[in-house]
Amino acid sequence: MNKTIKGGALMLFVARKSIACATSHTISVTMETKETTSKDSGGDWTTLEAGILSWSAKSENIASTGTNGYTYDDLVGLMIKREPITLVMGPKAQEGQDVPDGGWTPHEGKGRTGQAFITSVEENAPNGDNATFSVDFTGTGPLSPVEAVAAPANVAAAAPAKTAE
Incomplete structure (x- = not known):
């Protein structure tokens, strides 16, 4: 049985930090299509082929000040740089209702x-x-699943050796 997801459980993150005081997020994935209808396809129905994929996102927020998430001024500053940013939409890593110092971060x-x-x-x-x-x-480029951060292969080797007592 599927479990429903509450909207408050999902957040939009810019460079791994939440946008402050968000009330709503939207992410949209679209695909262009190219018509391939011809005299040979019967003429009664349009036929199509898949085209280019694209995506976009939107966040609605209550204006605020502080450092526990990106504010209006922070985002305008990033926009003025005219450079792509890393965006994540997914659940937050932290539990509870109180915003942690520095803001929410995405779940790996x-x-x-x-x-x-x-x-x-x-x-x-x-x-x-x-x-x-x-x-x-x-979006510029693909929208991909968030990958889990793998533990380094040499974690066991880095652990201190146990000594005999």
Whole structure:
């Protein structure tokens, strides 16, 4: 039997650090198609072939200050650099509800990861309500499963030898 996943269990991470005060994340994977309909395919139905894959992600957040996750200003700074960043969408590694110092980090071996450009950062400051911001990412290259970090092969060799008593 499948177990449902609550939205709060999944997070979006930039360079292995969460985006602060997130309220919602979206990731989208799309595939272009190319029409191959011809006189030989019968004419009543469109026929297609697979084309290029692409992906994007979005995060909605309450604006905040601090260092326990990327803020609006942090993300604008990264966008201005015009360089791809590593993005991960998956469960957080830490348990509990309190944000750890430095922010949440992704769980090893779970979720999806890829390189992306920050293509939009928008802040909204309504009178009498919390300021919010959204950030859009466009993937460059594949969106791959997060790989578990393997223990070094020589861990046993690095352990101190036991001495006879």
